[in-house]
Amino acid sequence: xxxxxxxxxxxxxxxxxxxxxxxxxxxSDVAExxxxxxxxxxxxxxxxxNLTARHLQRQRTDTIGFVVDIFGPRFSDPLxxxxxxGIGNLAAREGFxxxxxxTPPDTDDExxxxxxxxxxxxxxxxxxxxxxxxxxxVQFLLEQQFPFVTFGRSTGAERFSWVDVDGERGVYExxxxxxxxxxxxxxxxxxxxxxxxxxxxxxxxxxAMAHHDLPVNESWIVHEALTEDGGYRGMQRLxxxxxxxxxxxTNNDQMAIGAIRALQExxxxxxxxxxxxGFDDIPLARHIHPALTTLRQPIYQIGxxxxxxxxxxxxxxxxxxxxxLLQPEIVVRESARL
Amino acid sequence: xxxxxxxxxxxxxxxxxxxxxxxxxxxSDVAExxxxxxxxxxxxxxxxxNLTARHLQRQRTDTIGFVVDIFGPRFSDPLxxxxxxGIGNLAAREGFxxxxxxTPPDTDDExxxxxxxxxxxxxxxxxxxxxxxxxxxVQFLLEQQFPFVTFGRSTGAERFSWVDVDGERGVYExxxxxxxxxxxxxxxxxxxxxxxxxxxxxxxxxxAMAHHDLPVNESWIVHEALTEDGGYRGMQRLxxxxxxxxxxxTNNDQMAIGAIRALQExxxxxxxxxxxxGFDDIPLARHIHPALTTLRQPIYQIGxxxxxxxxxxxxxxxxxxxxxLLQPEIVVRESARL
DNA sequence: CTGTTAGCGCTTTCAT
DNA sequence: ATGAAAGCGCTAACAG
Numbered sequence: 001x002x003x004x005x006x007x008x009x010x011x012x013x014x015x016x017x018x019x020x021x022x023x024x025x026x027x028s029d030v031a032e033x034x035x036x037x038x039x040x041x042x043x044x045x046x047x048x049x050n051l052t053a054r055h056l057q058r059q060r061t062d063t064i065g066f067v068v069d070i071f072g073p074r075f076s077d078p079l080x081x082x083x084x085x086g087i088g089n090l091a092a093r094e095g096f097x098x099x100x101x102x103t104p105p106d107t108d109d110e111x112x113x114x115x116x117x118x119x120x121x122x123x124x125x126x127x128x129x130x131x132x133x134x135x136x137x138v139q140f141l142l143e144q145q146f147p148f149v150t151f152g153r154s155t156g157a158e159r160f161s162w163v164d165v166d167g168e169r170g171v172y173e174x175x176x177x178x179x180x181x182x183x184x185x186x187x188x189x190x191x192x193x194x195x196x197x198x199x200x201x202x203x204x205x206x207x208a209m210a211h212h213d214l215p216v217n218e219s220w221i222v223h224e225a226l227t228e229d230g231g232y233r234g235m236q237r238l239x240x241x242x243x244x245x246x247x248x249x250t251n252n253d254q255m256a257i258g259a260i261r262a263l264q265e266x267x268x269x270x271x272x273x274x275x276x277x278g279f280d281d282i283p284l285a286r287h288i289h290p291a292l293t294t295l296r297q298p299i300y301q302i303g304x305x306x307x308x309x310x311x312x313x314x315x316x317x318x319x320x321x322x323x324x325l326l327q328p329e330i331v332v333r334e335s336a337r338l
Numbered sequence: 339x340x341x342x343x344x345x346x347x348x349x350x351x352x353x354x355x356x357x358x359x360x361x362x363x364x365x366s367d368v369a370e371x372x373x374x375x376x377x378x379x380x381x382x383x384x385x386x387x388n389l390t391a392r393h394l395q396r397q398r399t400d401t402i403g404f405v406v407d408i409f410g411p412r413f414s415d416p417l418x419x420x421x422x423x424g425i426g427n428l429a430a431r432e433g434f435x436x437x438x439x440x441t442p443p444d445t446d447d448e449x450x451x452x453x454x455x456x457x458x459x460x461x462x463x464x465x466x467x468x469x470x471x472x473x474x475x476v477q478f479l480l481e482q483q484f485p486f487v488t489f490g491r492s493t494g495a496e497r498f499s500w501v502d503v504d505g506e507r508g509v510y511e512x513x514x515x516x517x518x519x520x521x522x523x524x525x526x527x528x529x530x531x532x533x534x535x536x537x538x539x540x541x542x543x544x545x546a547m548a549h550h551d552l553p554v555n556e557s558w559i560v561h562e563a564l565t566e567d568g569g570y571r572g573m574q575r576l577x578x579x580x581x582x583x584x585x586x587x588t589n590n591d592q593m594a595i596g597a598i599r600a601l602q603e604x605x606x607x608x609x610x611x612x613x614x615x616g617f618d619d620i621p622l623a624r625h626i627h628p629a630l631t632t633l634r635q636p637i638y639q640i641g642x643x644x645x646x647x648x649x650x651x652x653x654x655x656x657x658x659x660x661x662x663l664l665q666p667e668i669v670v671r672e673s674a675r676l
Numbered sequence: 677c678t679g680t681t682a683g684c685g686c687t688t689t690c691a692t
Numbered sequence: 693a694t695g696a697a698a699g700c701g702c703t704a705a706c707a708g
Contacts, residue, residue, distance in 0.1 A: 003459065005701060016679045021703065031677060048457030052399060053701035056390045056684050063437075070423045073638045076621045080419040085408045088440030092451070097460065099401075100438045102426030113430070119386030121341065122435065228625040254622070261625045283414045284592070287566040287599045288626050300411045343685060354695045359687060369693055391685035394700050 004047045013041055024049075063097040064310055065123035067113055067137075069105035069130060071225070078282040079252075079299050083151075086303020087127060094311050099123050105193070111136070118146045125314045127151070127306050131162075133194040149310040149322075151302060152196045161313060161322040163305045167197050167279075168204035170295045170328035171249060174277055175208035177330075177338040178247045183275060187220040187245035189234040189255050198251055201279075205249065220245055224255070231258025239266060246274055247336065253278035253285050256292055260335060275336035279328075290334035297328055342385045351379055362387075401435040402648055403461035405451055405475075407443035407468055409563070416620040417590075417637050421489075424641020425465060432649050437461050443531065449474070456484045463652045465489070465644050469500075471532040487648040487660075489640060490534045499651060499660040501643045505535050505617070506542035508633045508666035509587060512615055513546035515668075515676040516585045521613060525558035525583035527572040527593050536589055539617075543587065558583055562593070569596025577604060584612055585674065591616035591623050594630055598673060613674035617666075628672035635666055 006024075010017045015034070023030045023038035024047075030038075041047075055061045066087060068080070084100075091098045099122065103110040114137055117123050124147065128137055131152035141148045142158055150162045178186055188205050190198050202221070209216050222237050224230035231250055238244055239262065250256040256278030260270040270276040271290045278285060281296035305324055312318045332338045344362075348355045353372070361368045361376035362385075368376075379385075393399045404425060406418070422438075429436045437460065441448040452475055455461050462485065466475055469490035479486045480496055488500045516524055526543050528536050540559070547554050560575050562568035569588055576582055577600065588594040594616030598608040608614040609628045616623060616632035623630035643662055650656045670676045 003701095007701080017702080018680080018704085019678055022678090025703085029677060034677080046457075048453070050394075050701050051454075051458040051460050052390060052394045053684090054703080056388075056394050056686090056700090057702045057704085059684065061390060068422075068426070070427065073420075073423065074621055075419050075423040075638075076416040077419045078414040078416045080422075081413050081415045082411075084406075084418075084438070085411065085413040085440055088406070088438060089408065092440060092447075098438050098440075100422065100426060100436050102423055102430060102436075109430075115386070116389075119384075120389040122389050228621055232625065257622060257625050261627065264627055283412055283566055284595060284622065287570065287595050289599065289602055300413075341685095344687095345685080355686080356688080356696080357694055360694090363687085367693060372693080388685050391700090392687080394684090394702090395686045395688085397700065 003050065004042075004045045005050070006047075009038065009041050009045060009047060012045070013037060060124050060314075061097075061122065062095060063099050063123045064091055064307070064314075065099045065101065065117045065126045067101045067103060067110070067117070067126065067128065069110075070102045071105070071227075078254075078284065079280055079297075082299045083129070083303040086300040087307045088303075090304045090307040091311075094307075096124075096307075096311060105130075106132070106136075111140070114140055118144050125149070125310045127310055131196045133196060133199065135196075147310065147313045149306050149313065151306055153200075154196060159321050161309050161318070163302055163309065163324045163326070165197070165297045165302070165326045165328050167201040167295075167328065168207075170330070171201045171204035172208045174249065174295065174330060174338070175205055176211070178275060178277075178336070179208070179212050179214065181338060183247040184214055185217070185220065185243065185245040186214075186247045186249065187222065187238050189231060189248060189250040189259065190221055190223045191226045191251050192223045192230070201249075201251065217241075226252050226255060228254045228258035228261070231255030232262045233258075235259035235262035239263075239268075244274075247277070248274060249277045249279075251279055253280045253282045253292055253294055256294065256335065257288065260290070270335045271337060277336045281329075281331050285331075286333060293333045293336035293338065294331050295328040296331050298326065302326070341388065342383045343388070344385075347376065347379050347383060347385060350383070351375060398462050398652075399435075399460065400433060401437050401461045402429055402645070402652075403437045403439065403455045403464045405439045405441060405448070405455070405464065405466065407448075408440045409443070409565075416592075416622065417618055417635075420637045421467070421641040424638040425645045426641075428642045428645040429649075432645075434462075434645075434649060443468075444470070444474075449478070452478055456482050463487070463648045465648055469534045471534060471537065473534075485648065485651045487644050487651065489644055491538075492534060497659050499647050499656070501640055501647065501662045501664070503535075503635045503640070503664045503666050505539040505633075505666065506545075508668065509539045509542035510546045511542075512587065512633065512668060512676070513543055514549070516613060516615075516674070517546070517550050517552065519676060521585040522552055523555070523558065523581065523583040524552075524585045524587065525560065525576050527569060527586060527588040527597065528559055528561045529564045529589050530561045530568070539587075539589065555579075564590050564593060566592045566596035566599070569593030569598075570600045571596075573597035573600035577601075577606075582612075585615070586612060587615045587617075589617055591618045591620045591630055591632055594632065594673065595626065598628070608673045609675060615674045619667075619669050623669075624671060631671045631674035631676065632669050633666040634669050636664065640664070
């Protein structure tokens, strides 16, 4: 168990630590015979480099950081594992470790988590998700000139790399299609936090309504948590309006599912009495009843893009900030006929 | 941006690095005045310790590792984020970082990931989930005498710490109750991998059937992926049997949802024509229609238990392996009336 | 080709 | 109360 070090190999072979190191690293200025000997001995002795020591010496950690907003103890997010898979698989392939920190959003803990990772040189770069309006994390990383990539754009003209899904356009299209099939009172279930993607989507919503000269009743825009419960409550509030909307767009599939339940409880059917559109297209979406009409985000690929971009940035291979705006795919199923 | 080191503070103040280090660490053998000066200067200069250097010196990383099995690119697991939240929040509170590695299960990559973390002394301990029959990861960690905790027991009499949910008893109870309300042909949707929890659950299933002298038709035990699609396919196979089961137990809620869809496609209703029981009680379970009858695992708390135990182990505060067997809670909703 | 030397930034005896 | 020195395990510049 006691760890074998370069020195142990060197002493055994009567070589210097340097030579052993270079033999293992495959440098060309080591005699073939020596190299073989070293390789074999290292194998025999079960040598494995101490990564911490290597990191200190190389002045990099070969690690990327990912700070996750956690909303309460029941943080159940089907997208999250898929995003992590995308990031993690690519990171592993490129020889990077992934450090995940969990914090409640927009708190002092969150700030401290970032400080720790950045200032403590704990990681070489950061991936940041769910960008917020006037995002202090973005601000901080920009100040620190620390490599990072975000999933989602931010306010201001900051120059940094991001990957995003064009929710504005996606929602614009969906609202157009809802209007085309006869809807006029269209509601939008928004999150209860100033998340950027929701702003863009709302913009698309308003643009489409305006485009058709349809008025937007502000009580159609309801703010709730991005959960099933949030969607449920939001839909309830909408149903209590004097003349409820006939179509509802939500900010994720969980909200849509909650909304559908609120409808069912009143004897209404999603897709018949009220159209419900989700966002994300989690695997569950096509299996529930009624199957969810939704806007797909290719989340695994987004994870890969984020990771690939960050690694390029860390390696200094990126001269300009990288921007990628993906188009969401409208997936029509039963909860809204389009 | 250039990192401030202890030496920079020392030089500025005309002190030695040693004194600065001790002042910052709060040692008592530093003059109060000196301490104040150091603290203030460190603050001014924006000092933050280089964690890698500290780790190398202290011979520990204050990091725990978590290797996640990833099944294909659409790895969407609502439980996963919740487990991670439980682990991560507690780790952060105790001053530990969390390193997450993603690998496909039971491959050479997986073995290499463990080797790397353990032999490279990349982390101080590991959390391992979904223990498998004859689990080579457990074997490896035991050989290496490396601190680890598992979610799930394993075969053999290995002495290591684990947290588990008593699926055997939970399923036993559920089957009893299904039988009590008249079911006799009861099926079990198993995973397509040799995961320990499925073995225990199957044991509970067989015990309950035997207890009531009911025969078990081996074609009622179907092996599929732990996904909605898996549940869907499994249910289809069951429905093709000459006399299909009237009740189905699944190994997670996603499978149950897939199974319900297979029923619906044939015009059958879960909870009326066929009873469907899930496992886990993900937040979605109560929002879909029909609402899922299921066995709840308190997954966030399990994450905390795992993390707490591992940290105790790392700190040498654990003399005996720690074992915790939690009872799942039967949550009766619409998909199976019990 | 191989070894010597220096150093990554920190902590920790051990003197003084 | 403070500092000098050693060392964690590795890599790299520079001699020879």
